[in-house]
Amino acid sequence: MNSVAADFEQAVKPTTDFLPLNGTDYVELYVGNSKQAAHFFQTAFGFQPLAYAGLETGLRDRESYVLVQDKIRLVLTSPLKGDTEIGRHIDKHGDGIKVVALWVDDAQYSFEETVRRGAKPYFEPVVEEDAFGKVVRSGIHTYGDTVHIFVERSQYKGVFLPGFKSWNPAYRPAEIGLKYVDHMVGNVGWNEMLPWVNFYANVMGFNQLVSFDDKDISTDYTALMSKVMSNGNGRIKFPINEPAEGKKKSQIEEYLDFYGGAGVQHIAVATDNIIETVTELQNRGIEFLRVPSTYYDDLLSRVGHIDEDLAPLRKLGILVDRDDEGYLLQIFTKPIMPRPTLFFEIIQRKGAKSFGKGNFKALFEAIEREQELRGTL
Numbered sequence: 001m002n003s004v005a006a007d008f009e010q011a012v013k014p015t016t017d018f019l020p021l022n023g024t025d026y027v028e029l030y031v032g033n034s035k036q037a038a039h040f041f042q043t044a045f046g047f048q049p050l051a052y053a054g055l056e057t058g059l060r061d062r063e064s065y066v067l068v069q070d071k072i073r074l075v076l077t078s079p080l081k082g083d084t085e086i087g088r089h090i091d092k093h094g095d096g097i098k099v100v101a102l103w104v105d106d107a108q109y110s111f112e113e114t115v116r117r118g119a120k121p122y123f124e125p126v127v128e129e130d131a132f133g134k135v136v137r138s139g140i141h142t143y144g145d146t147v148h149i150f151v152e153r154s155q156y157k158g159v160f161l162p163g164f165k166s167w168n169p170a171y172r173p174a175e176i177g178l179k180y181v182d183h184m185v186g187n188v189g190w191n192e193m194l195p196w197v198n199f200y201a202n203v204m205g206f207n208q209l210v211s212f213d214d215k216d217i218s219t220d221y222t223a224l225m226s227k228v229m230s231n232g233n234g235r236i237k238f239p240i241n242e243p244a245e246g247k248k249k250s251q252i253e254e255y256l257d258f259y260g261g262a263g264v265q266h267i268a269v270a271t272d273n274i275i276e277t278v279t280e281l282q283n284r285g286i287e288f289l290r291v292p293s294t295y296y297d298d299l300l301s302r303v304g305h306i307d308e309d310l311a312p313l314r315k316l317g318i319l320v321d322r323d324d325e326g327y328l329l330q331i332f333t334k335p336i337m338p339r340p341t342l343f344f345e346i347i348q349r350k351g352a353k354s355f356g357k358g359n360f361k362a363l364f365e366a367i368e369r370e371q372e373l374r375g376t377l
């Protein structure tokens with residue numbers, strides 16, 4: 001084997017996990033109105049108040065609310081004055097995800113190792129301390145203006161991060177059963193999928209998940225290409241999409257136009273009871289993409305036996321797909337921002353490790369109907 005082939009082999013199948021990740025630490029959105037966004041995520045998604053930083057904690061330029069539901073932490077940040085980096089991010093992208101923070105044992109090593117392998121630094125390792133201990137954080141850039149922040153918190157007992165105080169409002173709508181981030185999908189531009197697949201392989205030590213979803217990536221409707229990158233222990237999964245030529249304008253292109261470039265397209269959050277979770281979300285006003293009711297007519301002949309009754313799935317619009325290892329139930333919200341950019345997926349896995357390829361056609365037709373209404377097809 002010549003050295004180029006050996007290098008390639010090394011790149012796609014790293015033998016050791018040089019970047020151990022314990023999980024998603026937090027997801028930070030830059031938004032126009034963090035106070036109202038926090039209210040929305042409490043009211044509609046059942047996130048619980050956790051922490052706050054802003055004028056009352058000594059910040060003068062920004063304010064952040066931190067919300068939690070089981071293992072998911074959301075940070076909602078707004079600028080408190082004009083002409084800030086956060087404000088410019090919102091002007092360019094609309095409300096969107098800035099930070100996908102990753103929980104590590106060693107933030108300094110994670111920074112040095114990824115930068116040595118080609119990552120562009122966002123910020124150098126910094127130690128933050130308060131009465132509850134210390135946290136080390138560092139950051140690198142990924143696609144678009146999105147960044148990864150490495151968080152080392154083994155010596156910290158505080159509510160979130162140094163500088164935040166606990167946030168305890170009386171208003172606390174109940175949780176809705178969201179457990180953890182199952183995967184987060186990035187949309188990147190034309191011909192950018194492979195460079196970013198290589199970034200996650202070579203710089204972050206991820207492997208490409210060869211799954212059911214890869215078998216056939218283009219139909220009349222998909223008009224996108226997608227590869228799934230997963231870290232060594234499988235806790236972090238990042239599918240990456242790029243637009244493809246289709247009959248109509250790709251939904252990925254629509255996203256790129258409105259977001260102003262590459263960014264996070266959706267966060268998939270796991271539940272143990274999708275029927276209860278989605279019932280609650282719909283009661284609280286969240287709107288979902290709907291497939292035609294004919295989808296359910298031959299569902300069981302497509303996916304075989306499932307534990308759930310068909311009636312509530314049909315009523316709620318929950319989709320089902322099967323792979324070699326089991327099945328999954330999923331549903332997608334409409335975009336939660338004014339721009340047709342970020343949305344959420346609710347997913348319940350029953351053995352399946354794939355991402356719902358069998359639902360793409362029905363889903364894409366549903367998205368195209370929405371695009372038609374927006375005049376962006």
Ligand code: FE2
Pocket residue numbers: 183185266268345355
């Ligand atoms: Fe997804």
